[in-house]
Amino acid sequence: MTGKVEKIKTGIENAGVADATAAVVKEDSAWIKNKRYMYFASMILPGIPILSAFLAGETGNGLWLWSLFIVFYGILPVLDQWSGVDAANPSDELVEELKDDRYYVYILYGATIMHWIALVYMAYTVSTLDISWFSILGGALSIGLANGLALVAGHEMGHKVNDKVQVFFAKLILAVSGYGHFFIEHNKGHHKDVATPEDPATSAFGESIYKFVQREIPGAFRRAWELESARLHRLGKSEWSLSNEIIQPALITITAYTLMLAYFGPVMIPFLAIGAAYGWWQLTGANYIEHYGLMRERDANGRYERCQARHSWNSNHKISNLVLLHLQRHSDHHAHPTRPYQVLRDYPEVPGLPSGYPFMLALAMFPSAWFSLMNPKVVNWAEGDMNKVNIDPDVKEEMFKRYHNPKVA
Amino acid sequence: MSVVEYKKYCCVTCDLVYDEELGFPEEGIAPGTLFEDIPDDWTCPECSASKSDFFLVE
Numbered sequence: 001m002t003g004k005v006e007k008i009k010t011g012i013e014n015a016g017v018a019d020a021t022a023a024v025v026k027e028d029s030a031w032i033k034n035k036r037y038m039y040f041a042s043m044i045l046p047g048i049p050i051l052s053a054f055l056a057g058e059t060g061n062g063l064w065l066w067s068l069f070i071v072f073y074g075i076l077p078v079l080d081q082w083s084g085v086d087a088a089n090p091s092d093e094l095v096e097e098l099k100d101d102r103y104y105v106y107i108l109y110g111a112t113i114m115h116w117i118a119l120v121y122m123a124y125t126v127s128t129l130d131i132s133w134f135s136i137l138g139g140a141l142s143i144g145l146a147n148g149l150a151l152v153a154g155h156e157m158g159h160k161v162n163d164k165v166q167v168f169f170a171k172l173i174l175a176v177s178g179y180g181h182f183f184i185e186h187n188k189g190h191h192k193d194v195a196t197p198e199d200p201a202t203s204a205f206g207e208s209i210y211k212f213v214q215r216e217i218p219g220a221f222r223r224a225w226e227l228e229s230a231r232l233h234r235l236g237k238s239e240w241s242l243s244n245e246i247i248q249p250a251l252i253t254i255t256a257y258t259l260m261l262a263y264f265g266p267v268m269i270p271f272l273a274i275g276a277a278y279g280w281w282q283l284t285g286a287n288y289i290e291h292y293g294l295m296r297e298r299d300a301n302g303r304y305e306r307c308q309a310r311h312s313w314n315s316n317h318k319i320s321n322l323v324l325l326h327l328q329r330h331s332d333h334h335a336h337p338t339r340p341y342q343v344l345r346d347y348p349e350v351p352g353l354p355s356g357y358p359f360m361l362a363l364a365m366f367p368s369a370w371f372s373l374m375n376p377k378v379v380n381w382a383e384g385d386m387n388k389v390n391i392d393p394d395v396k397e398e399m400f401k402r403y404h405n406p407k408v409a
Numbered sequence: 410m411s412v413v414e415y416k417k418y419c420c421v422t423c424d425l426v427y428d429e430e431l432g433f434p435e436e437g438i439a440p441g442t443l444f445e446d447i448p449d450d451w452t453c454p455e456c457s458a459s460k461s462d463f464f465l466v467e
Contacts, residue, residue: 161421162464188423191456231424301435307457337422337458 028088046114053125062135068142077359083318089345104342112173115150127264140271144278147177151283158183171249177279180249185224195296195311205293207392208367213284285361293378295390309350316346320356383407418463423456
């Protein structure tokens, strides 16, 4: 019952991250083990569009199709604030016990299947029911939110490069929204360039999400294609082959979307387009939030310092961490990219967000609110020295004038 | 005199290859340093992943 509290040498320290203070391991093993069952959320959430499509069919009321949208933006942020932060970190012993437990992987395989069922069943529902465009929009946006969650699970599995089955499921779940190139771009691109101006998946200070997305989506795709082409060329293959790990999931998406268009009719064009685009938008939002304004410094040779705990924004809210597979314990994720979600840890004194991603995603869509909340946090992080901030070049002068006030040591 | 057989290790996340024969001189790891002799707190120079994230390449 009583969790033991001890200080340990942290994984982040082991990873050479000098500025992280040791994680306080509050091993509440009962809670950590209970979370085992709460991760079912990853299978239950895609169940919401399935259930809502069923209810819409039973009642004839298309407004049911908005359910996941309302749950995500209306209920999750409230639950997140209400449930508070998750103080529990697994100890080294518990990490050893949990990290190779296949149960946690099977949940993600289950989620993969649920996401495909949700997409197809929602597609079937919007094409067969006599409902308004507004209801169809709700169905598409709810599927879009589910697609965003699918990308989180795809992210988790896509990191386990040496486990062929997980990579297969990663491709399958990323293909739900046609974003199969993500795991290549993310592993070999984002993890290398994170918190630098070169990274299309790191947002800059003063850059709104609407500006960021125009750089992020094409930049990420281009980088993925270049990385995959280079890999295939090293193997003496053409990038235009079935060995191309971008083409493989793309074929799954094209096949599935074509079949849905053939069977369910032209309503699939807006439905699938909105669903996929809104899924991508969730990912854009996550990328936007995770490293906003933070920048790694260059050494004398012009080489960037290693990514440290201070280069990621974190949120330790309970509910959103359950739903998002601890993606919000983001500093630990960058220190240990292959560490499975159930054993990711929180650290004191890492850059912190005031709420979980569901709220922050919504906030990011209102740039002036985002800037007024987050800009002071970034300035504070840089101790007023704007030379240390990753600033959008278009507003650099203005931001310097407004915020540059370095603390003198 | 035995000939050392150098091995290569690859970062699972970003694909960077550590070749024992070449070392990483700019990182202070001399040519010929065996992977197991690299300190455990060393991290991938490209993506900052931990040493345990490297796997042996055939």
